[in-house]
Amino acid sequence: GNSVTQMEGPVTLSEEAFLTINCTYTATGYPSLFWYVQYPGEGLQLLLKATKADDKGSNKGFEATYRKETTSFHLEKGSVQVSDSAVYFCALSGSGNTPLVFGKGTRLSVIA
Amino acid sequence: EPEVTQTPSHQVTQMGQEVILRCVPISNHLYFYWYRQILGQKVEFLVSFYNNEISEKSEIFDDQFSVERPDGSNFTLKIRSTKLEDSAMYFCASTRAGENGYTFGSGTRLTVV
Numbered sequence: 013g014n015s016v017t018q019m020e021g022p023v024t025l026s027e028e029a030f031l032t033i034n035c036t037y038t039a040t041g042y043p044s045l046f047w048y049v050q051y052p053g054e055g056l057q058l059l060l061k062a063t064k065a066d067d068k069g070s071n072k073g074f075e076a077t078y079r080k081e082t083t084s085f086h087l088e089k090g091s092v093q094v095s096d097s098a099v100y101f102c103a104l105s106g107s108g109n110t111p112l113v114f115g116k117g118t119r120l121s122v123i124a
Numbered sequence: 125e126p127e128v129t130q131t132p133s134h135q136v137t138q139m140g141q142e143v144i145l146r147c148v149p150i151s152n153h154l155y156f157y158w159y160r161q162i163l164g165q166k167v168e169f170l171v172s173f174y175n176n177e178i179s180e181k182s183e184i185f186d187d188q189f190s191v192e193r194p195d196g197s198n199f200t201l202k203i204r205s206t207k208l209e210d211s212a213m214y215f216c217a218s219t220r221a222g223e224n225g226y227t228f229g230s231g232t233r234l235t236v237v
Contacts, residue, residue: 044225046225046226048228054230055215055228055229055230055231056167056215056217056228056231057228058225058226058227058228061225101167105226109155109172109174109179109219109221110180111157111169111172111180112157112159112169112217112226113169114166114167114168115166116165116166117166117167
């Protein structure tokens with residue numbers, strides 16, 4: 013079945029540091045890939061998405077590129093801020109509106 | 125921007141009691157989902173709903189759980205006889221088409237005591 017593996021946290025970075033959160037997936041066919049963010053005490057918000065190979069999703073300075081050859085969708089940001097502290101979830105959806113499958117989440121803490 | 129609305133935001137119930145969690149999906153969305161997240165753990169799929177019937181469910185979604193769309197706007201999750209291990213954050217989500225992303229509600233924190 014479909015699955016998502018993302019790097020274990022927590023990740024602690026200083027403000028303005030470069031962020032990478034690794035995500036790899038296993039899926040049949042051509043899934044859509046997503047990053048969701050969960051700020052403390054809040055629900056899940058879609059951060060960015062990519063629906064086909066080589067697509068780059070981007071939002072709020074975050075980027076992720078759909079790499080079919082390495083089955084990866086790593087999240088990056090060039091300069092993190094304290095306000096980026098949250099839990100980040102990589103997720104995929106197979107074809108035909110099949111349910112989202114989530115990774116375990118990576119907690120990011122950014123310190124000033 | 126359209127939102128998925130969930131009520132209540134927090135519910136405390138005694139073990140063995142029935143609870144109903146409510147969701148109002150985005151009006152032009154066709155697919156509805158319930159997920160749960162036990163504190164600090166993975167977000168887990170429970171059930172999906174389309175065209176007034178369950179389209180898929182996980183092994184978590186046993187006979188204690190049911191879903192309903194009682195009218196044109198609400199989508200409910202019922203747990204018949206709650207157990208301590210049902211304590212979790214329950215998220216409702218909806219989508220028009222899955223590849224566009226799923227919009228999640230802010231969740232209902234269920235605490236079973």
